[in-house]
Amino acid sequence: MKTANRIRAAFAALAFGAALALTPASAQAPVNPTASAVKEEQLLKELDRVTGRVSIPDRKAGVVIQPEGREFRALQTRAMPWVAIVAIFGMLALIAAFYLYRGRIMIDSGKSGMTIKRFGGFDRVVHWTTAVSFLTLAATGLNTAFGRSLLLPLMGEHAFAAWAEFAKMVHNYVAFAFMAGIVAMFVMWVKDNIFQMIDMEWIRSFGGLFSHQHPPSSRFNFGEKWMFWSIIFLGAAISATGLMLLFPFQWAGIQGMQWATLIHGVVGVVFFAAILAHIYIGTLGMEGAFDAMGSGRVDVNWAKEHHSVWAEEELRKQTPQPADGRLAAPAE
Amino acid sequence: MARVKFLCDADRCIECNACVTACKNEHEVPWGINRRRVVTINDGKPGERSVSMACMHCTDAPCAAVCPVNCFQTTADGIVLHSKELCIGCGYCFYACPFGAPQYPKVTNFGSRGKMDKCTYCAGGPDDKPGKAEYERYGANRLAEGKLPICAEMCSTKALLAGDGEIIAQIYKERVLKRGYGSGAWGWQTAYRETVAL
Ligand code: HEM
Ligand code: SF4
Ligand code: SF4
Numbered sequence: 001m002k003t004a005n006r007i008r009a010a011f012a013a014l015a016f017g018a019a020l021a022l023t024p025a026s027a028q029a030p031v032n033p034t035a036s037a038v039k040e041e042q043l044l045k046e047l048d049r050v051t052g053r054v055s056i057p058d059r060k061a062g063v064v065i066q067p068e069g070r071e072f073r074a075l076q077t078r079a080m081p082w083v084a085i086v087a088i089f090g091m092l093a094l095i096a097a098f099y100l101y102r103g104r105i106m107i108d109s110g111k112s113g114m115t116i117k118r119f120g121g122f123d124r125v126v127h128w129t130t131a132v133s134f135l136t137l138a139a140t141g142l143n144t145a146f147g148r149s150l151l152l153p154l155m156g157e158h159a160f161a162a163w164a165e166f167a168k169m170v171h172n173y174v175a176f177a178f179m180a181g182i183v184a185m186f187v188m189w190v191k192d193n194i195f196q197m198i199d200m201e202w203i204r205s206f207g208g209l210f211s212h213q214h215p216p217s218s219r220f221n222f223g224e225k226w227m228f229w230s231i232i233f234l235g236a237a238i239s240a241t242g243l244m245l246l247f248p249f250q251w252a253g254i255q256g257m258q259w260a261t262l263i264h265g266v267v268g269v270v271f272f273a274a275i276l277a278h279i280y281i282g283t284l285g286m287e288g289a290f291d292a293m294g295s296g297r298v299d300v301n302w303a304k305e306h307h308s309v310w311a312e313e314e315l316r317k318q319t320p321q322p323a324d325g326r327l328a329a330p331a332e
Numbered sequence: 333m334a335r336v337k338f339l340c341d342a343d344r345c346i347e348c349n350a351c352v353t354a355c356k357n358e359h360e361v362p363w364g365i366n367r368r369r370v371v372t373i374n375d376g377k378p379g380e381r382s383v384s385m386a387c388m389h390c391t392d393a394p395c396a397a398v399c400p401v402n403c404f405q406t407t408a409d410g411i412v413l414h415s416k417e418l419c420i421g422c423g424y425c426f427y428a429c430p431f432g433a434p435q436y437p438k439v440t441n442f443g444s445r446g447k448m449d450k451c452t453y454c455a456g457g458p459d460d461k462p463g464k465a466e467y468e469r470y471g472a473n474r475l476a477e478g479k480l481p482i483c484a485e486m487c488s489t490k491a492l493l494a495g496d497g498e499i500i501a502q503i504y505k506e507r508v509l510k511r512g513y514g515s516g517a518w519g520w521q522t523a524y525r526e527t528v529a530l
Contacts (some may be wrong), residue, residue: 036379037343037515043373050518052373052383055349056366060431064371064385067522069430073394076424144400144422152402161401161418168420174345247424253471258427 040065060254072258076265080145084269091273095280102209105286107302114320115297116311123188127293130181133174138272140171140245145265182235184230192219195226198309219310227278234271238264299323334454335410336397337497337524338484339504340384342515344491347372347382351483351492355386358454358482359471365427365435367451381515384492386483387412387451388492395425395434405458409475410497413458414450416469421445430522453494454481456486 044051050065121128143151143164152160201215202222208214215221220228241264244252252260280290286300300320303311347370355361359523366397368386378475389412396412403418404425414425414434424433425448456473456530460466466473475480493500500516508514508530517528 037513038374038379038381040516040518040521044521050371050373050383052371053370053375054369055347056352056365056369058366058369061366061369062371063432064373064383065430065519067430069394070522071430073397073428076398076428114339146399149400157402157418161403161420164401165420168422245423250424253425254432257423261424261427283438 025262054135057206060249061170063254066254068255068258069137072262075262080262080265080269081149083266084142084146087269087273088276091276095277098209099280104284105209107287107299108214108305109301111288111299112320113322113323114300115291115323116300116303116314116318116320117296118292118298118303119296121296122292126181126184128187129177130185133178133181134271134275136174137171137178138268138275140167140174141166141265141268142272144171145268153190170245175239178235179239182232182239186232189220189228191227195222199225214305214308216308217310218305219307221307222280230274231271234267234274238267238271241267248262289294297321297323333496334496335493336389337410337500337520338386338388338481338502339493339517339520339528341491341504341507342381342512342518343513344489345382345384346489346491348488350486350488351384354482354486355451358451358474362437362449363448363473365437367449368434383518384483384487385431385519386497387429387453388519389453390430390523391525394428394430394455398424398428400424404483407455407458408454408515411453411455411475413452413455414448415458416447416449417459419447421447423448431519432477454479497524504528505530 040050044065044067048067049063051063054062061300144167147160147164147167151163155163196218198218199222202208202217205213205215207221207223216298241260244250244260245264248257266326282293288299291302292298300311300315303314349370351456352366352370353370356366361367368384370382370384372380374380389406389410391410393404393406393412395414396402399419400422401418401420403415405413405415409414421436421446423436426432434448434450437449445482446460452470452473454472454474456462456466457470458474460469462473462476469485472482474480479485481494483493494501504514505528506518514530516530520527
């Protein structure tokens with residue numbers, strides 16, 4: 001009797017325990033089967049997106065709702081144009097103001113008529129490959145970003161789409177020439193672009209741009225070093241994000257792709273604005289500067305004024321030659 | 333004219349994937365692309381729900397806003413159509429779309445990356461007359477034949493509703509009132525900036 005009771009009690013306890021363990025939580029409230037159901041509103045509030053499992057192999061299809069697409073849209077269609085307008089027109093205004101204030105920076109002591117070698121043939125090939133590919137990328141990239149607002153109304157949608165597709169292909173392939181150029185410039189010129197104490201003087205007088213003085217400088221002055229490192233870092237950023245766009249979802253998910261697109265666009269317009277200043281000072285802004293990348297040879301007086309330390313070293317190594325260059329062909 | 337929408341009643345969806353299969357078959361959708369897919373949220377946990385999702389044909393569509401060549405067009409019925417004639421395959425629409433609807437035909441097809449593909453609401457494409465050329469590019473044009481999207485018609489539990497937005501909202505509302513629960517019209521707030529008031 002006692003044992004039978006005990007057995008019965010044990011069974012009852014077991015059955016109760018099993019019932020507790022086996023009953024799913026939701027079945028305890030059979031009235032409302034959605035009591036524990038996931039709710040869209042709550043998921044969006046907690047995670048700002050709704051994701052789940054899909055049976056197809058495309059993993060990114062598991063994101064059902066990603067409202068940050070809306071932020072991407074706002075940044076791409078509203079912020080990007082403003083960044084571009086401020087960067088590009090701001091830079092043009094700065095350049096114009098500087099030109100009005102300072103005019104063309106002339107060689108104070110006039111041209112000597114004698115030149116020394118500054119950039120060899122390979123340096124110049126790399127420079128112009130990078131420059132031409134950069135301008136091509138800028139034109140085709142800006143077309144992707146702003147052609148719809150600026151060109152489409154003029155061209156009509158079919159002509160514009162055909163042009164935009166061509167521009168996209170050009171952008172995609174020319175990118176590799178640009179990236180190769182950036183790498184080559186880094187390798188060739190990095191040793192002359194490392195910060196030196198002599199650069200402090202350039203910084204203190206801001207390159208003598210306003211004081212009309214010429215702080216001493218090695219092969220590259222601080223302004224040029226600044227430009228070099230800007231190009232290296234902006235070039236690295238634009239290459240990395242550009243490659244991400246070229247191989248979508250290879251290295252990033254949807255959010256990564258959104259940021260890659262935005263960063264690529266913003267770096268693109270900032271880079272373009274920076275290069276405008278570079279182009280100005282290399283052509284219109286300074287007498288004698290273009291020759292360095294044109295013929296590769298610069299006037300001795302230009303070298304002495306802008307790169308005194310470098311000029312001294314070079315004059316010890318090479319004999320200046322007449323500027324028309326016909327008397328003695330530079331052997332490179 | 334009425335504005336058409338999709339509504340997935342997640343409390344009915346049993347993740348049978350009939351809609352996905354019907355869509356693929358009807359339009360001969362290329363390999364690797366799913367114009368419609370079923371996603372299970374909280375899979376295996378109590379309260380899991382499955383949602384069948386495709387392009388929602390958004391109001392003020394984000395894809396259309398970011399496209400560099402303006403190749404989306406919203407019809408009078410509110411259907412967002414994508415033109416494969418104009419598309420340059422840049423991918424921006426995918427990044428902007430809250431529902432991952434537009435897809436590259438081949439993700440790593442370097443350089444061109446092909447033309448985007450997405451749900452047409454079974455309305456064919458924006459540039460062609462119904463016919464063979466349109467079928468090859470965009471799939472069937474059921475709307476031109478007076479039929480609604482195949483996914484909703486094939487839905488085994490009638491979880492997926494397609495048609496006039498007001499009417500399907502009404503159907504859903506009646507269901508919810510009758511059975512006493514509903515997890516909401518998934519995606520509506522994001523796509524249409526309104527939801528079904530219950
Ligand atoms: C360095 C290698 C680069 C790569 C791999 C690259 C790649 C890309 C890709 C794949 C896109 C997407 C659209 C398309 O497919 O055409 C794009 C867009 C764009 N690119 Fe580049 N690019 C590079 C350099 C540049 C440079 C140097 C500039 C400008 C100076 C630039 C400016 C732009 C702009 C403005 C867009 C549109 C971005 C937007 O709408 O937000 N890119 N690029
Ligand atoms: S769901 Fe995506 S593809 Fe469809 S209209 Fe909305 S943003 Fe465009
Ligand atoms: S992939 Fe095509 S449809 Fe999408 S944004 Fe680019 S051009 Fe427009």
